[in-house]
Amino acid sequence: MIKHFNKDLNSDYFNEVYDFKGQWDVPSRCGLKVVKNENQTVVVATELYAENPGTSVTNFCAPLATVICDDFNIDHQTMVFIVHTPDAKSKLSFMNENFFRVDFTRDGKKFTDPKWSQIEKSKVDELIGITQKQ
Amino acid sequence: MKFKLIYPKWEKLEGQTIFNLPPHGPVVMAAALPAYVDIEFVDENVDTLTYDDDADFIGISMMLTGQIKRGWQIATEYRKRGKKVIFGGISTMLHAEETLEYADSIFLGEAEGRLEQVFEDFKNNKLQKVYNYLAVHPDINTIGPARRSILNKEKYYHKGVRMVDLFHASRGCKYNCYPCAVAYLGGKCFRPRPIDRVVEELATIDNNRLFIVDNSLAQDKQWELDLFREMIPFKKNWCSHPIEDDDEVLDLAAQAGAWFVYQAVFDTSDYIRDRVKRYHDHGIAVEGTILLGTDDHTEDDIKRLIDFLLEINLDLAEFTVLTPFPHTKAYDDLLRQNRIIDKDWNHFNAGKVVIQPKHMTPERLQELYHYAWDTFYKDETQSEKMFKLFRSVIMKEIANGTYKPIREEMANNSFGQKVKR
Numbered sequence: 001m002i003k004h005f006n007k008d009l010n011s012d013y014f015n016e017v018y019d020f021k022g023q024w025d026v027p028s029r030c031g032l033k034v035v036k037n038e039n040q041t042v043v044v045a046t047e048l049y050a051e052n053p054g055t056s057v058t059n060f061c062a063p064l065a066t067v068i069c070d071d072f073n074i075d076h077q078t079m080v081f082i083v084h085t086p087d088a089k090s091k092l093s094f095m096n097e098n099f100f101r102v103d104f105t106r107d108g109k110k111f112t113d114p115k116w117s118q119i120e121k122s123k124v125d126e127l128i129g130i131t132q133k134q
Numbered sequence: 135m136k137f138k139l140i141y142p143k144w145e146k147l148e149g150q151t152i153f154n155l156p157p158h159g160p161v162v163m164a165a166a167l168p169a170y171v172d173i174e175f176v177d178e179n180v181d182t183l184t185y186d187d188d189a190d191f192i193g194i195s196m197m198l199t200g201q202i203k204r205g206w207q208i209a210t211e212y213r214k215r216g217k218k219v220i221f222g223g224i225s226t227m228l229h230a231e232e233t234l235e236y237a238d239s240i241f242l243g244e245a246e247g248r249l250e251q252v253f254e255d256f257k258n259n260k261l262q263k264v265y266n267y268l269a270v271h272p273d274i275n276t277i278g279p280a281r282r283s284i285l286n287k288e289k290y291y292h293k294g295v296r297m298v299d300l301f302h303a304s305r306g307c308k309y310n311c312y313p314c315a316v317a318y319l320g321g322k323c324f325r326p327r328p329i330d331r332v333v334e335e336l337a338t339i340d341n342n343r344l345f346i347v348d349n350s351l352a353q354d355k356q357w358e359l360d361l362f363r364e365m366i367p368f369k370k371n372w373c374s375h376p377i378e379d380d381d382e383v384l385d386l387a388a389q390a391g392a393w394f395v396y397q398a399v400f401d402t403s404d405y406i407r408d409r410v411k412r413y414h415d416h417g418i419a420v421e422g423t424i425l426l427g428t429d430d431h432t433e434d435d436i437k438r439l440i441d442f443l444l445e446i447n448l449d450l451a452e453f454t455v456l457t458p459f460p461h462t463k464a465y466d467d468l469l470r471q472n473r474i475i476d477k478d479w480n481h482f483n484a485g486k487v488v489i490q491p492k493h494m495t496p497e498r499l500q501e502l503y504h505y506a507w508d509t510f511y512k513d514e515t516q517s518e519k520m521f522k523l524f525r526s527v528i529m530k531e532i533a534n535g536t537y538k539p540i541r542e543e544m545a546n547n548s549f550g551q552k553v554k555r
Contacts, residue, residue: 024230024242026269049463050310050322054269058466083470094312094429100470116470 012130013084014046020067022055030057030064031084034072035128041074042127044099046084057083061102061114069111076106082124083116099124135253137171138189139164139284142196142204143178147485149507151516154179154549156282156290158300158347159223160195164281166245168253173284178204180289180549185211191256192217196225199459199482206236213238218261220252227268227319228460229479234263243267244305244320246276274305274325279335289550294540295524298373299341303332303361307349310463313425316349318461324353329360336368342536343393343527346374358383365390369536371527377418379409384416393527394419394449402442410446419523421450426506427499428456429492436502440509450519453506454484455499456491 014031022028031046045057045064057064065081068074081102088095101119104111125131141160146152157177164173176183192212194205202225209219213236221233222241234240239261241252248267255261282299290297306325307316351358351374358378363386371393377383384392395413399406399422413420422443426436443451458465458474459482468474468489475496476488485503487496494502511519531537546552 024264024266024268047466050308050317053322055318056461056463056466058470059461085467092312092428092430094467116472118471 013044013086013124013128017048017051018045018068020060020064022060022064026054028052028054028056028060031086032068033128034068034074036074037129040078040080041072042080042082043068043072043074044082044084044124044128046086049086049088058116061116062104062111065102065104065111065114066109076111080127082119082127084124097121135171135191135257136174136189137167137191137193137253138174138176138187139193139195140183140205140208141175141177141179142194142201142208144198144200144204145480145483147483149504150485151520152549153292153297154290155297155345156285156287156299157195157197158280158302159197161280161282161284161300162277162302163193163195163222163245163249164284165278166247166249167281168250171253175284175286177285177289178208181286183208185215189217191253192219194219194221194226195223196221197223199225199228199479201225202229202233202479206233209236218256220256220261224315224319228315230264237263239263239265241265241267243270244272246272248272271305271321271325274327275331277305277327277331279338282339288544291541291544292548293553294542294544294547296341296343296538296541298343298345299339300347301335301339301344301372302347303327303351304348304353304357308353309350312428313456313459313462313464314349315459315461320349326354326357326361329357329364332361333364336365336370339370342370342531342538344370344372346372348375350375352376352378352383355380355383359386362386362390362392369534371530371536373421377413379412381412381416384412384418388416388418391530392416392418393530394421394523396421396423396452398423398425399439399443399446399448399451400425402438406442407446410448414447419449419526421452422448424451424453424506426453426455426503427487427489427491431491432493433498433502436506440506443510448510449523450516451506451510453503453510455487455503456489457482457484458489 014033016032018032019029029052033044035042047057069076083100085098087097099119100116103115105113139160141157196202196205212219218238220239221237226233226240227242304326306321306323308324310317355378366389371391373394375396377387397420410420458468473490475490481488487500491499
């Protein structure tokens with residue numbers, strides 16, 4: 001399923017490549033991991049850079065979160081949405097791996113007004129149940 | 135039917151030599167118009183725009199983010215007069231939602247094979263709000279010669295010297311560079327035009343100096359070799375974005391008339407030093423394009439970078455500050471970090487700081503931007519360096535018999551305006 005994906009990128013944070021209609025319905029794609037816990041559902045959407053032919057996760061954050069929420073029957077009140085920008089294996093620091101938690105406003109059946117706050121990888125690992133490698 | 139196509143003016147960067155090149159997007163679009171459409175083209179950078187005319191339909195073509203607010207103003211004036219306005223071009227695609235508020239229609243994507251539908255809809259009073267072809271590119275074989283006859287060529291002279299004509303040999307880009315939106319606009323797949331179609335277009339251009347505007351020619355070595363081989367007989371001299379770092383390619387490029395290239399200089403590495411030297415070894419000049427204010431740049435880094443530029447003998451340098459144009463990774467990163475501090479699109483001209491840099495204040499980055507220009511051109515001004523570059527192309531043209539003397543009758547004229555000498 002992820003045969004097109006650049007294997008150099010860290011796959012701990014996605015289980016599948018998720019295709020969606022981006023801005024102006026342009027075919028778009030991100031990495032996706034959905035982890036349902038007892039009290040919340042954690043969604044990690046990974047930017048795929050060159051592997052994504054269309055709109056970035058960041059640029060389409062609120063509509064994408066809305067669609068994923070519907071697709072996976074996630075309770076919007078308990079969803080934790082995380083944007084993952086993977087390490088692009090560059091010597092440029094701004095191509096390093098980062099994670100952002102996104103908070104939205106709920107407007108009817110849609111998310112709007114995304115607000116990003118950077119979070120530590122260890123926090124994401126905790127949320128999705130990854131045991132830290134020694 | 136009379137279609138008036140307008141290319142809005144934009145504010146030029148402070149302190150820089152003003153050059154108005156004949157625009158490329160409008161001439162490519164014009165080539166795709168149905169035969170029954172009469173087109174009048176107004177480039178507001180060199181022409182005066184008047185609103186009270188008999189055009190049936192108004193088009194606004196925008197390339198730069200710095201054009202969009204002016205484009206919206208123009209549309210508003212025409213719509214007050216009851217004219218329908220359609221927008222297209224690169225910055226319409228980058229700013230589509232906002233532009234839609236000022237438009238009867240917006241066209242997203244590439245024009246070939248699509249305009250018949252648009253004009254039929256207009257004639258039938260069924261103009262759609264959005265013509266969305268972003269996801270489906272036209273067959274590259276259908277892209278024929280641009281329609282440069284719509285340009286008022288006399289307006290693109292500076293003191294008797296004709297500006298380069300713009301020309302493209304490919305679309306799309308397989309690279310996905312941090313500050314660049316081309317992958318969004320033209321797709322992440324390199325789409326070279328067939329060589330015979332490129333040759334067909336070259337044969338229509340009466341200018342012996344060109345700017346090949348492709349994002350990077352260094353995307354398919356065999357195509358590049360074929361292209362340069364076929365270009366040799368035309369005896370054009372041209373500038374372009376990077377060429378493959380390969381002796382065989384560079385040698386053929388030089389034979390095909392490579393005059394100078396725009397080469398990004400992003401660090402002080404031996405790779406960059408050697409890259410510039412190899413261009414020079416092949417007789418190709420280099421204009422460095424230097425982006426200041428990335429998250430890797432401290433003040434010391436920027437100063438060291440400028441010293442390095444002087445060491446490697448760049449022929450020209452053009453400095454910009456990191457500007458987060460929509461649909462770039464730079465935009466996404468800075469948006470998430472809430473570091474876009476100025477949302478006035480007129481300020482998105484790559485000369486004004488609109489972000490919070492990581493290692494300094496915005497004001498300090500602005501000072502360093504001016505410091506970069508001043509320091510690089512301290513011992514030899516930009517005009518002097520340009521003159522040397524210009525002299526080199528004249529020598530080449532004299533050698534191959536294509537030199538056209540400057541037009542003395544236009545010596546006191548710059549882009550249609552009188553100038554003092």
